[in-house]
Amino acid sequence: MSAVDETGADRTEVPPGAAAPLLSASGVRVSFPGRRGAATARAVDGVDLDIGAGEIVALVGESGCGKTSLARTLLGLLRPEAGRVSFGGVPLAYDPRALKAYRRRVQLVLQDPSGSLNPRHTVYEAVSEGLRIHGYDGDEGEAVAEALSRAGLRPPERFFLRYPHELSGGQRQRVVIAGALVLRPELIVADEPVASLDASVRGEILALLLRLRDELGLSALVVTHDLGLAWNIADRVAVMYLGRIVETGTVEEVLTHPRHPYTRAMLSVLPEAAGPPVVLSGEPPDPSRVPAGCRFHPRCQVLASGRADAAGVAGRCRTEDLPVLAGDSAGAVACHWADSTGTAHGGTGPEGAAGPSGT
Incomplete structure (x- = not known):
């Protein structure tokens, strides 16, 4: 049985008693044409992936495996050539209005806060940018202060007029997270969220993401090459x-x-x-x-x-x-x-691993 949502997209209704995943990829394929006649690169070559409400999923793999291309597809930044992405059971529509509404509910957190923040913008301007893009009609200052506070920058007003170069690496990453939180999304996609941070700060940012999940019911897809990070933060690993x-x-x-x-x-x-x-x-x-x-x-x-x-x-x-x-x-x-051996080797052999302590 199907229905149509307010954006005009077909929606397959979930059977009674079955909870739809918050975000779902089904049979997604993304490829890029090669240069000067080179072969097509099959960046995402048939992927199913579900993320439930309040769940943190770690997408793990080495560089070049397709993690970032899949993440960009889930964000609506790339349109799959096959398969589909659904949010709350509703297939993602790719017209500008639908994408704008979708990106308010699903936000991106990049790995390099220095590159993510405009050095000429204050913290207040950086965090409030999303509100202005989406036409927020509430108290902007209050929303910015709440987002900064949730990201661990307190008292928030103390940071309003600071510039990125005046902040530590961990504080800059918290500003990036606050910029995502200010729109009150249901899910964030964090691409290597602590890769550029000192080891002493990484644990603080991971603890922040876990606290946001617990306090706000926030879901997250964490893209990483670090299985130790996945151990510390994820409910499920792909x-x-x-x-x-x-x-x-x-x-x-x-x-x-x-x-x-x-x-x-x-x-x-x-x-x-x-x-x-x-x-x-x-x-x-x-x-x-x-x-x-x-x-x-x-x-x-x-x-x-x-x-x-x-x-x-x-x-x-x-x-x-x-x-x-x-x-x-x-x-x-x-x-x-x-499959043939039924192998499920644990952490005692040379190719197993005890539970990694990660960061």
């Missing part, structure tokens, strides 16, 4: 490789009992890992040259060691594609070897 989610589940499932060889390799380089780090062979992922079969197989330590051959799946690893994992999957993995 591991991405070469345009696909290859493993997903609760943070405890994925980070204490990793099943995919790629997840296990990423965990092995953390300081808390038991055993030596796994060194991946082959080239880093190239979205214009997605291999046949499992897209990780050219670098897979399990295939290289002969264990996949012993399990009778080496041929499948090289030739048979794997299905797209469902967006709400719990403890799911896209790996022929893990």
Whole structure:
């Protein structure tokens, strides 16, 4: 049964008793044409991902795996060539009016606060910009003060007339977060939110995001290459490789009992890992040259060691594609070897990992 919302978009109604995810990607594909006749880069190559109300999901993977392209698609900054993005069960419409309304409910927090803030604008101007863009008709000063206070800058009036160069790195990141909070969004997308901060400040910002979830019911997608950060902040983890989610589940499932060889390799380089780090062979992922079969197989330590051959799946690893994992999957993995062995190795072997302490 379908309905139409006020923007004219078709809406599939959720069956009684089933809670719709707040944000949902279904079969999303995004590609970019290559330069001078080069092959098309398949940045997002079939992704399902759900984020529930009040849930923090960590999207994890190395550079070039498609994390940022997926995040930009979820924000409505990129339009998928296939699949769809839905918010509250309503497919995202791409006309300017609908996108403006959507971006009031879903806000972006970038990794570099120095680059995100105009050095010529005061803190007040930076935080109030969103209110002015969206035609806020309430008390602007009160809204800015509330957002700064929630972001941990107190008393807020003390920061109104300061410029970015007068603030510490942690304070600048709090201003960026306040600029997102001032519109009272339901979800934020944080792209490497603490990557540029000193270790002493990272924990404070992560604690702030958790407090905002608890106090406001705020949902978040945290894009990161750092599995330690995911351990500290996320409810659920989605591991991405070469345009696909290859493993997903609760943070405890994925980070204490990793099943995919790629997840296990990423965990092995953390300081808390038991055993030596796994060194991946082959080239880093190239979205214009997605291999046949499992897209990780050219670098897979399990295939290289002969264990996949012993399990009778080496041929499948090289030739048979794997299905797209469902967006709400719990403890799911896209790996022929893990499926064949039922492996769920924990934190005692050389490729497992005890729960990372992260930051």
